[in-house]
Amino acid sequence: MNSTIQLIIDDLSTVIFGKQQQIKLSLTCLFSEGHLLIEDLPGMGKTTLSHALAAVLGLSYQRIQFTSDLLPSDILGTNIFDAKEHSFSFHQGPVFSQVVLGDEINRAGPKTQSALLEAMEEKQVTVDSVKHALPSPFFVIATQNPVHQSGTYPLPESQLDRFFMRISLGFPDKHAEKNLILGLNNRNYDDLPVRINPEQLTVIQKEINTVTISNAVVDYILELVAYTRQDNHFVNPLSPRASIALARAAKSWAYIEGRDFVMPEDVQAVFPSVTDHRLGLNAGDSGYALKHVPVSL
Amino acid sequence: MNTPLINTVLSLLFIVISGFLFTEVPTPFLVILAGLSFLNLFLGKFYKKLNGLVANILAAVSLIALFVLVGVSDTVKLFVSMMLLASNFKLLQAKTVKQYQTVCLLVFFNLSTVYLFHQGLFETLVVSVLYIVNFAVLGYLTSPQSFKAANKQSFKTILLALPIAAFLILFLPKIPAFWQLPGPKLAKTGLSEQVNPFSIAKLAESDDLVFRVEQQPGQAIQAPYYWRSLIHDEFNGSDWLISDILKSQQFNPIRRTITQSNSVNYQVIAEPSSSSWLFALGFAHSTNSDVHATYNGLLKRKGNLNKNIKYAVISSEATLSLNGFEKRLYTRLPKTTNPQTTALAKELAAKHENAQGYFNALLNYFNQQQFAYTLTPTPMYGDNTLDQFVFDTKRGFCGHYASTAAFMFRVAGYPARVVSGYLGGEQTKAATLNIYQYDAHAWVEVFFDQKWHIFDATAVVAPERLNGSLSQLGDLNESFNDNLNFGLKRWSHFKAINWLRIQLEELDYKWTNWVLTFDQESQQSLFDSLFGNKSAWLTPLVVLGTLLLSFTGYFLYSKRPVRSSDPLVDDITKLYQWAKKQGHSPLDTNTPLQNIALIKQQIPSSKPYLNEFEQIIVEVRYQQQSYTQNRKNRVRVLLNSLKTAK
Numbered sequence: 001m002n003s004t005i006q007l008i009i010d011d012l013s014t015v016i017f018g019k020q021q022q023i024k025l026s027l028t029c030l031f032s033e034g035h036l037l038i039e040d041l042p043g044m045g046k047t048t049l050s051h052a053l054a055a056v057l058g059l060s061y062q063r064i065q066f067t068s069d070l071l072p073s074d075i076l077g078t079n080i081f082d083a084k085e086h087s088f089s090f091h092q093g094p095v096f097s098q099v100v101l102g103d104e105i106n107r108a109g110p111k112t113q114s115a116l117l118e119a120m121e122e123k124q125v126t127v128d129s130v131k132h133a134l135p136s137p138f139f140v141i142a143t144q145n146p147v148h149q150s151g152t153y154p155l156p157e158s159q160l161d162r163f164f165m166r167i168s169l170g171f172p173d174k175h176a177e178k179n180l181i182l183g184l185n186n187r188n189y190d191d192l193p194v195r196i197n198p199e200q201l202t203v204i205q206k207e208i209n210t211v212t213i214s215n216a217v218v219d220y221i222l223e224l225v226a227y228t229r230q231d232n233h234f235v236n237p238l239s240p241r242a243s244i245a246l247a248r249a250a251k252s253w254a255y256i257e258g259r260d261f262v263m264p265e266d267v268q269a270v271f272p273s274v275t276d277h278r279l280g281l282n283a284g285d286s287g288y289a290l291k292h293v294p295v296s297l
Numbered sequence: 298m299n300t301p302l303i304n305t306v307l308s309l310l311f312i313v314i315s316g317f318l319f320t321e322v323p324t325p326f327l328v329i330l331a332g333l334s335f336l337n338l339f340l341g342k343f344y345k346k347l348n349g350l351v352a353n354i355l356a357a358v359s360l361i362a363l364f365v366l367v368g369v370s371d372t373v374k375l376f377v378s379m380m381l382l383a384s385n386f387k388l389l390q391a392k393t394v395k396q397y398q399t400v401c402l403l404v405f406f407n408l409s410t411v412y413l414f415h416q417g418l419f420e421t422l423v424v425s426v427l428y429i430v431n432f433a434v435l436g437y438l439t440s441p442q443s444f445k446a447a448n449k450q451s452f453k454t455i456l457l458a459l460p461i462a463a464f465l466i467l468f469l470p471k472i473p474a475f476w477q478l479p480g481p482k483l484a485k486t487g488l489s490e491q492v493n494p495f496s497i498a499k500l501a502e503s504d505d506l507v508f509r510v511e512q513q514p515g516q517a518i519q520a521p522y523y524w525r526s527l528i529h530d531e532f533n534g535s536d537w538l539i540s541d542i543l544k545s546q547q548f549n550p551i552r553r554t555i556t557q558s559n560s561v562n563y564q565v566i567a568e569p570s571s572s573s574w575l576f577a578l579g580f581a582h583s584t585n586s587d588v589h590a591t592y593n594g595l596l597k598r599k600g601n602l603n604k605n606i607k608y609a610v611i612s613s614e615a616t617l618s619l620n621g622f623e624k625r626l627y628t629r630l631p632k633t634t635n636p637q638t639t640a641l642a643k644e645l646a647a648k649h650e651n652a653q654g655y656f657n658a659l660l661n662y663f664n665q666q667q668f669a670y671t672l673t674p675t676p677m678y679g680d681n682t683l684d685q686f687v688f689d690t691k692r693g694f695c696g697h698y699a700s701t702a703a704f705m706f707r708v709a710g711y712p713a714r715v716v717s718g719y720l721g722g723e724q725t726k727a728a729t730l731n732i733y734q735y736d737a738h739a740w741v742e743v744f745f746d747q748k749w750h751i752f753d754a755t756a757v758v759a760p761e762r763l764n765g766s767l768s769q770l771g772d773l774n775e776s777f778n779d780n781l782n783f784g785l786k787r788w789s790h791f792k793a794i795n796w797l798r799i800q801l802e803e804l805d806y807k808w809t810n811w812v813l814t815f816d817q818e819s820q821q822s823l824f825d826s827l828f829g830n831k832s833a834w835l836t837p838l839v840v841l842g843t844l845l846l847s848f849t850g851y852f853l854y855s856k857r858p859v860r861s862s863d864p865l866v867d868d869i870t871k872l873y874q875w876a877k878k879q880g881h882s883p884l885d886t887n888t889p890l891q892n893i894a895l896i897k898q899q900i901p902s903s904k905p906y907l908n909e910f911e912q913i914i915v916e917v918r919y920q921q922q923s924y925t926q927n928r929k930n931r932v933r934v935l936l937n938s939l940k941t942a943k
Binding site for chain 2: 212214216217261262263264265268290291292293294295297
């Protein structure tokens with residue numbers, strides 16, 4: 001494995017105990033220039049993980065707590081009249097940051113949600129017909145409570161599709177939870193060393209682009225995607241955007257594993273995280289497809 | 298669907314099929330058919346279709362042209378032309394896959410109709426190729442493969458079906474057809490019942506095969522070969538015809554007592570023609586049930602010859618006598634015609650009192666008066682054409698000489714008749730003679746000494762004509778070749794081309810002899826030779842058994858594990874098969890490496906070999922390196938080591 005990336009994983013593991021797989025998936029998503037959705041029950045460490053991720057990557061960071069009364073302007077910013085200058089000046093909202101943590105995104109109303117989602121897609125915001133570019137790199141890490149909880153507005157399928165990956169942390173094992181109780185984890189994110197700067201992040205992203213993916217692996221991806229489209233196995237079959245995301249995620253995963261080529265194992269590793277939310281399934285349910293689609297030899 | 302390609306191929310198929318009808322359908326109608334195909338080609342190229350109204354008008358005009366040009370007398374030709382026309386229009390209209398499929402189906406029917414007119418080897422080969430292409434179009438319409446691959450697949454399928462087809466032809470019991478298609482009336486240039494000196498000269502333009510003769514071992518027939526076909530007994534002043542009396546005799550064969558001597562046996566394979574007349578030497582009869590001998594020893598078939606037939610002939614010389622009626626019949630002449638020739642005949646007859654003397658005198662006359670044999674005689678018009686020929690032009694083809702000689706014999710009071718048929722034959726192999734249309738000939742039979750004697754002035758005018766074929770006649774070679782239509786024969790003075798021509802003739806002969814003449818009779822004799830007297834019950838058993846066996850074989854073949862196009866995949870499959878034999882089943886939803894990890898875990902002894910195999914899989918499958926011979930060999934070694942490792 002790439003040594004720097006190993007260090008990042010190790011650092012993050014001091015904050016979130018026993019969740020190495022999820023940490024790797026989060027990095028896969030960010031290296032692939034995608035936005036990450038973390039879904040789980042409250043108190044599972046979603047916010048902690050996103051804080052830590054932003055800190056380790058050494059990027060400017062803003063956290064927005066989504067509530068039902070949050071307005072789009074609270075996120076994007078607004079034009080304020082300057083009495084001295086006799087003109088309106090734009091006051092940037094918290095979205096103008098390299099990493100934006102949208103905490104409990106599904107607690108806000110649809111209008112506010114879509115304001116953030118537009119920013120994710122376009123990498124710019126429009127206020128009073130004036131476009132404002134967002135900083136680069138620009139990542140959104142959103143957390144979401146399970147949909148069945150009260151006071152939530154579920155994200156529509158089309159908006160879920162904008163998230164490159166969705167991960168779920170799940171309950172820690174007994175040993176990890178004991179260590180949490182004993183306060184052995186690193187609670188101060190600011191103490192985490194910054195392992196890479198934005199330039200290095202760009203280099204990593206470029207290198208991921210050069211990871212080769214052979215026909216055999218592409219065929220496997222195509223068969224997996226085709227499986228979701230036949231016989232009504234799933235209500236929302238995977239779109240071509242999903243298959244492109246799957247290939248890119250597999251490349252990033254292979255890169256994190258220290259390889260410059262993709263293997264079917266990489267596809268299997270990222271498949272549930274890339275596809276579950278697009279298929280409208282609970283986390284891990286798309287493993288059903290992995291169990292039914294033969295791997296191209 | 299690649300519409301322009303499909304359109305182009307189907308249009309070309311129609312053009313070739315129309316080409317096969319070249320000799321059968323009037324040229325203007327062929328032009329219409331070709332025009333439609335070219336219109337299809339043109340429109341298909343630009344993804345266009347004809348406007349409905351224009352198409353309807355075009356169809357109506359073509360239909361009228363069909364009835365006017367092709368006519369309704371020959372129903373087979375009419376229906377074949379109509380189907381080809383309709384198919385062309387269907388293609389003009391086709392837009393959807395379903396419609397193109399219909400056109401393909403029509404092409405199969407159209408292709409089959411070619412066999413109504415041509416059954417030769419060349420035509421069969423071409424039609425077979427067209428079948429392959431049409432199957433390919435059908436496959437290409439619904440599958441995403443390339444047209445080249447579709448053709449390959451189609452060829453393979455047909456090749457697979459060939460043995461079954463051959464078996465069915467040989468062994469499926471042949472029952473007589475319970476319905477019959479009227480045979481096409483072939484408009485071939487052939488002998489006609491009316492001998493006009495010019496009509497035979499016209500035959501020399503064609504190098505179509507008329508019939509082949511297979512001689513029996515030890516019974517070689519001697520040249521000259523006068524193949525009799527028709528007897529013309531009535532002279533109308535210019536042409537020799539078959540009189541109604543003779544016709545009635547021909548249709549009602551009468552057994553007459555004849556003394557036969559020197560009989561010779563041989564087989565004739567006749568090509569399709571428009572008539573029912575067959576060919577034989579001398580006084581002939583046949584043992585074939587559908588061939589009967591006429592009163593005058595000619596052979597005839599009940600219906601027209603629509604397909605190749607093979608018949609056995611026994612030819613002999615006949616000694617007979619003529620009754621008074623027959624004598625009158627064979628000496629009848631119109632009262633005032635050709636006065637000069639009449640005078641000449643009388644003069645010669647006066648000098649020679651017996652028939653033999655007159656016969657020789659006539660030969661001498663033709664020999665000494667500088668008569669010449671030519672393929673391009675001067676045209677003669679008017680009433681007394683024989684006079685013009687004898688005293689004026691002196692250049693003629695066999696018809697001129699036969700016509701004149703028969704006339705002169707009759708003037709002298711000797712019974713004589715004109716016989717038309719073929720003279721000679723080209724020896725292609727030891728015991729086979731080929732007789733072509735240009736060998737058509739007319740000669741005279743004159744009766745004296747209880748025998749019909751052949752009188753052929755050609756014998757003295759162009760003696761070489763008697764020994765072999767017209768094509769081998771040195772003096773006439775140039776004009777003969779100029780006269781011929783385009784064909785290999787024309788170029789036979791080039792050794793290589795002549796060799797090729799003879800080989801093709803030979804191949805065609807075998808094809809005709811084996812395939813086309815394989816009828817119920819031949820089948821029965823095949824059964825008898827194979828199964829002896831048990832053939833009645835053993836044959837169906839063998840047929841059923843073989844068919845069952847082939848279908849089982851085919852079923853097993855289709856279920857066989859398909860080898861992939863990737864040798865590494867084959868090798869991984871081999872590893873899996875080995876693991877299965879050891880009681881461990883790799884999952885197909887596992888990646889190869891996951892499965893190998895499982896095998897390594899379950900069979901620890903395999904670990905060292907599988908580690909290396911794993912490495913090769915990663916390099917070839919995922920790092921896109923090539924599966925070199927070295928790697929292949931290494932994998933073979935590893936797989937073999939696995940099998941022997943304990």
